[in-house]
Amino acid sequence: MNLKPGLLLLLIAGFTMAINTKAEAINVMPGAEPSGRLYEMRIYYCEPGRLDALLTRFRNHTTRIFEKHGMTNVGYWLPIDNTDNKLVYVLSYPDMAAREAAWKAFGSDPEWKKVASDSEKDGKIVSKVDKIFMHETDFSFPMKVTGPADDRVYELRIYHTNPGKLPDLLARFRNHTTALFAKQGITNLNYWLPDEIDNELIYMLAYPNMEAAKAKFEAFRADPDWIKARDYSERNGKIVERVESTYLRATDFSPIR
Numbered sequence: 001m002n003l004k005p006g007l008l009l010l011l012i013a014g015f016t017m018a019i020n021t022k023a024e025a026i027n028v029m030p031g032a033e034p035s036g037r038l039y040e041m042r043i044y045y046c047e048p049g050r051l052d053a054l055l056t057r058f059r060n061h062t063t064r065i066f067e068k069h070g071m072t073n074v075g076y077w078l079p080i081d082n083t084d085n086k087l088v089y090v091l092s093y094p095d096m097a098a099r100e101a102a103w104k105a106f107g108s109d110p111e112w113k114k115v116a117s118d119s120e121k122d123g124k125i126v127s128k129v130d131k132i133f134m135h136e137t138d139f140s141f142p143m144k145v146t147g148p149a150d151d152r153v154y155e156l157r158i159y160h161t162n163p164g165k166l167p168d169l170l171a172r173f174r175n176h177t178t179a180l181f182a183k184q185g186i187t188n189l190n191y192w193l194p195d196e197i198d199n200e201l202i203y204m205l206a207y208p209n210m211e212a213a214k215a216k217f218e219a220f221r222a223d224p225d226w227i228k229a230r231d232y233s234e235r236n237g238k239i240v241e242r243v244e245s246t247y248l249r250a251t252d253f254s255p256i257r
Contacts, residue, residue, distance in 0.1 A: 034137065034140055037135075037136070038133060039090055039092045045127050045130075046087070047124055047127050054087055057125070058076065065106060068109070069103075069105045071091050071106070072092040072093070073255050074089075074091060074143055075089065075254050075255060076089040076254040078249055087251075090143075132194050133194065133196065134193060136193075137174075141188040143204075145187060151208060152208060152250065153247055153249060154206050154250065155206075155213060155246070156244075159242075159243050160241045160244075161241060165240075166200075168233055171233070173201070176225075180226050181205065184217075185212070186217070187205060187206040189205060
């Protein structure tokens with residue numbers, strides 16, 4: 001079959017566009033469909049000198065008793081700069097009804113009551129607990145990492161958006177940011193939306209070590225593709241009001257290390 005030069009060029013251009021479009025779609029595609037599960041981030045603040053007692057209780061008892069009552073242990077982390085004696089962890093459940101039933105059963109479990117009583121013979125352990133109920137975004141990634149765990153660093157990032165700007169932030173992450181993170185060798189993990197707050201995005205990243213964390217994020221910030229995506233997304237006004245960033249390391253009993 002003989003094709004006129006103009007038609008041949010048009011077909012080549014169309015074929016090239018289709019390949020590029022497919023490649024871009026693959027680059028921004030998250031690792032899994034949203035599960036629909038309820039996630040709960042819990043932050044425990046310990047009394048002075050009592051963090052080790054809390055970790056021992058979780059390592060030897062609490063995580064197992066959680067599972068006994070149908071809770072899923074997702075991950076446990078300690079801030080690298082832990083001046084507040086914090087433990088940060090995430091559980092998941094099928095839904096809120098399952099969560100309420102599981103915690104009720106856990107709280108009345110005789111084994112847990114004995115563990116709690118025995119562990120506090122030398123004084124109260126936890127001074128305060130913060131809780132955040134969350135669901136995955138439609139671009140969330142699995143909570144999975146690969147490679148050596150010894151020096152791995154996690155980063156918990158919480159974005160607070162300006163009024164009405166959360167959809168713009170989500171579109172930017174969905175269409176650009178997650179792929180640009182991956183381009184720099186940053187591992188995307190879960191991305192969540194709090195159930196009771198309408199201007200926050202909470203997510204976690206992973207890096208091989210602290211040096212890589214700083215270097216890779218600086219490279220991301222300097223990437224011309226990121227600068228272009230950021231500037232275009234803010235053509236109608238600034239999106240992010242402030243960002244909270246906490247570097248973490250997984251505990252030795254965390255399912256994700």
